[in-house]
Amino acid sequence: MPIDIVVDAMGSDKAPEPEIRGAILAARQYDVRVHLAGPEDILRPLLRQHLRGAHLPVFIVPASEWITMDDKAAQAVRTKRDSTMRIGLKMVREGLASHHGPTPHGHGHHHHGPSGPGKAAGFFTAGNTGAAMATAKMVLGMLSGVDRPALATILPTVRGIPSLLLDVGANVDSDPDNLVQFAVMGHMYAQNVLKIPNPRVGLLSIGEEDSKGNSITRDTLPLLRALPGINFIGNVEGRDLFNGHADVSVCDGFVGNVALKTCEGTAKLVTVSLREALKSTVTSQVGALLSRKAFDDFKKRLDYSEYGGAPLLGVRGVCIVGHGSSNEKAIMNGIRVAAEFAQAEVNSAIEAALHTA
Amino acid sequence: MPIDIVVDAMGSDKAPEPEIRGAILAARQYDVRVHLAGPEDILRPLLRQHLRGAHLPVFIVPASEWITMDDKAAQAVRTKRDSTMRIGLKMVREGLASHHGPTPHGHGHHHHGPSGPGKAAGFFTAGNTGAAMATAKMVLGMLSGVDRPALATILPTVRGIPSLLLDVGANVDSDPDNLVQFAVMGHMYAQNVLKIPNPRVGLLSIGEEDSKGNSITRDTLPLLRALPGINFIGNVEGRDLFNGHADVSVCDGFVGNVALKTCEGTAKLVTVSLREALKSTVTSQVGALLSRKAFDDFKKRLDYSEYGGAPLLGVRGVCIVGHGSSNEKAIMNGIRVAAEFAQAEVNSAIEAALHTA
Structure with missing residues (x-):
């Protein structure tokens, strides 16, 4: 069964091109369904153009704002309430709430409804590291027994x-x-x-x-x-x-x-x-x-x-942070690593180990 | 007027060969007189062999012990009372006490007498960094206004x-x-x-x-x-x-x-x-x-x-620490840097700056 990974489509220095290309590469190569979080009016035409009619499980999750490299992390997390990072990490939280079950998709589109933007098993961003860490901590919360996340x-x-x-x-x-x-x-x-x-x-x-x-x-x-x-x-x-x-x-x-x-x-x-x-x-x-x-x-x-980016460990969910200069291959690898992280059930092992320690 | 630099002849990983060769290179190339601190029975025949009859200002300062890379710094400094580092740094202390005046040499030999092993304007070692720092701090003392030396x-x-x-x-x-x-x-x-x-x-x-x-x-x-x-x-x-x-x-x-x-x-x-x-x-x-x-x-x-090694700053005198793997060129450069450091009067400038700060 494919695994759902949500990607911050506006994270990298050259976003959203590397994200869109990387998502398509990952969807082609791995058993994943990729959700691109970002402004639909920007992403839709580019995704269509890069897909060239191919039927691949790459979807768009609408998010009207994004945090830039120049944004102050703490402030951006507070003020940009509809950011790609927040929307993406909310999907991870929803995915966990439903016991790791993926959302049924297939129409190639998400709606902001009462149930939120959908569900995912992991999140990848090549954006502002400080903002990703702060948003993950806020949206996902910490694993039991962990005081601080570590990149x-x-x-x-x-x-x-x-x-x-x-x-x-x-x-x-x-x-x-x-x-x-x-x-x-x-x-x-x-x-x-x-x-x-x-x-x-x-x-x-x-x-x-x-x-x-x-x-x-x-x-x-x-x-x-x-x-x-x-x-x-x-x-x-x-x-x-x-x-x-x-x-x-x-x-x-x-x-x-x-x-x-x-x-x-x-x-x-x-x-x-x-x-x-x-x-x-x-x-x-x-x-x-x-x-x-x-x-x-x-x-x-x-x-x-x-290597596909750095895992943020200690938060309740899967979050991988890539370099701002990530190219499409780096994004593809980041999506792969997020899927591997999600499937390995690392977080429950960490909680178990810290409870016996 | 040539400047007197004392070298720990037993410091580097391959001591004393690189030290002897480096001292000869320095004496040939720069306006320095080099004093090799170490066991005379080991150094004398090697120095003679490498000098090949050349008349260069390279001398031996007898020191019966030396601190190895495996020695614990604090312990070695306490127990090895006649170490190359201690003898060398004492010469620097003596040199300062006599207002930077060099000792009159020329007989190619030093004697341990009531006046100590002689005088130098700077010390170089490629030996145990921790021991060099501890010995320098103990023998030379700190500059006025400085709490800790820095490498x-x-x-x-x-x-x-x-x-x-x-x-x-x-x-x-x-x-x-x-x-x-x-x-x-x-x-x-x-x-x-x-x-x-x-x-x-x-x-x-x-x-x-x-x-x-x-x-x-x-x-x-x-x-x-x-x-x-x-x-x-x-x-x-x-x-x-x-x-x-x-x-x-x-x-x-x-x-x-x-x-x-x-x-x-x-x-x-x-x-x-x-x-x-x-x-x-x-x-x-x-x-x-x-x-x-x-x-x-x-x-x-x-x-x-x-680059010739790292200056130890903050002690009352000139001490340069080179890498253990120093070759003869590195030793030569270390001697040059020690001479430059001594001539630049950096230490009095540091004291003056810290007194006004």
Whole structure:
């Protein structure tokens, strides 16, 4: 039975084109029905144009407003009552209320009625991360036993197996209890969605020894060591994020956000430097041409559009946040990840684990 | 007049070879006299061998012990009373006590006498960072107005101008006053040693807006805005570390250490991925051969042995800490940087600025 995923059609930097194309790709490739939340007058003609008469389960959910990257998250969530994010996440809430049952669709259209815009098993947006987190928290609420949601990013590693880093959202000044909850959530996601058996969980710090760290990590370490059911390997360092030493690395959201953006900065520096170096000699230009396939492979390996976005863990429902620069492939992958997340029943596993912990 | 720099001859992973070779290179190239602190029985024959009869101002300072990378910093500093680091930093202290005057040398040998091992204007080590910081703090003491020393690393940027990130040492749980002191120290080093006029100083955070950050950065921001004589540009993000947006980025030592090691991890991932991609096809192998010069240029640009190590700011004297993997070129550059730091009179500028702030 196909799974219903709702997509913020107005999220990405180039919205709604990548969203519409990505929805069509996903509907063609996976067993999903995709609901595009956005203004019908904008989406309808574009969807028709891109479908080119194909009969695919891609629908429009009317939403008159959308939150931009420049909007202040807290304010936008309060004032834009009919935003794509809010409408989309309401569908996820409705889907949960009806015990994961999808809405019967088929007419290619939703109506705002007393029953709301419909039901979905998961939501994807490539829009404003802060607004997505705030809206998800407000509309879906938190899982039992979780105090704060955490945004988990998927990092490529030297071993080729992806690893998870959380929180990279904006949960600043996390306390040890928050970090323990992040560890449980990361463990469950890695095991059930990334399909890593017995994932190794590390605490991001500044040295391997237990004595290394700041006051928060030093207080968190014994709690994680005592946590049942988690394969905790102790402290890990920034350089371990990419060597596959840990499958899940846990940190405060300030630290994780700095680390993630530092990765982006480093990768960009390396790319720019390499391009300039290659341009500088004729021989190099020939070399670059010949090694183009290698470069394409390399870029693909590091390209996180392959991974489809970051799951927001801890809210009562499925919410995946993609990069603002997401292209159609990234949107397609985001929809796939949302479907996998929904099917894996991660959230009930997190609640169960936190109740026994 | 040549400047006296003392080098921990037993610091790097491959010590003392890189130190001896690096000292000789520095003595040949710059107006310095280099003092190698270490066990005379090990150093003497190697120095003679590498000098090959050349008359260069490279001397040996006897030190019977050295601190390894595996030593616990605090313990090693207490128990190894005749360590290379302690002997070296004592020479810096003596050098300051005699108003920056160098010791008259010329016999190529030092004696432990009542007057100590001699005098130097700066110290370089590629050894245990924690031990170097602890020893420097103990032997040299702190500058007036500075509560904690900060290790400042030099990062390459897309623009080609280096930038400074501090603290990347282990000053965890820094408070706003610490961060303000780091900003003043970074400003003075960038201006006087890196020769960047009116350096832009940023506070490493998770968004550009003043409201973004954790409790420490939000409390620090107004203090930095009110600081006279500093070109403070507000919050900067992890990705800004390499785009040259700020010349000096200030952060807590936990955050800075995670960021720095994340850079290393990312750069390694990129390098490994690229090498594997290039290996995968015959065409690519040819391409790689042809573009070798470009790769060499690229690696050189990112290679931080070019920058010669990280200055430890805030202690009463000049101490530069290099990477454990330093080669002879890195050691040579570290000696050069120590000399530049000593000649720039950064420390008196820091004290003056903190007294007026």
